[in-house]
Amino acid sequence: MANCHVTCITKPNVNSPHEHITHVGNPAWTMKRLTVEDVIQRINSRMDTFYVADQFGNQAMIGVVNPGAGRRPFIRTYADGKWTDNLLALDQCRLY
Numbered sequence: 001m002a003n004c005h006v007t008c009i010t011k012p013n014v015n016s017p018h019e020h021i022t023h024v025g026n027p028a029w030t031m032k033r034l035t036v037e038d039v040i041q042r043i044n045s046r047m048d049t050f051y052v053a054d055q056f057g058n059q060a061m062i063g064v065v066n067p068g069a070g071r072r073p074f075i076r077t078y079a080d081g082k083w084t085d086n087l088l089a090l091d092q093c094r095l096y
Helices: 036-044
Strands: 002-005 008-010 023-025 032-034 048-053 059-067 073-078 082-084
Touching: 023 036, 032 036, 036 048, 036 059, 036 073, 048 073, 059 082
Parallel strands: 002 048
Antiparallel strands: 008 023, 023 032, 048 059, 059 073, 073 082
């Protein structure tokens, strides 16, 4: 199992803070970016874990939220006992 550090995100509209995230990434990864669906599958199967870190090295784990009512699962960070929006604060991934 790998513990993967996420450093960037991709959204369809970079100027919208409410747009859904389509990919997460890290330039150090071989694949550079993964789709959110791939991340959800890897977390749910316990294949890998994912996290974000602040400038001080504090980590927030990425988890899967299942909203129910026929809506698609999505990813979100979990820190200090609550769900947070740390992913939306990350820079956009560059296309490599």
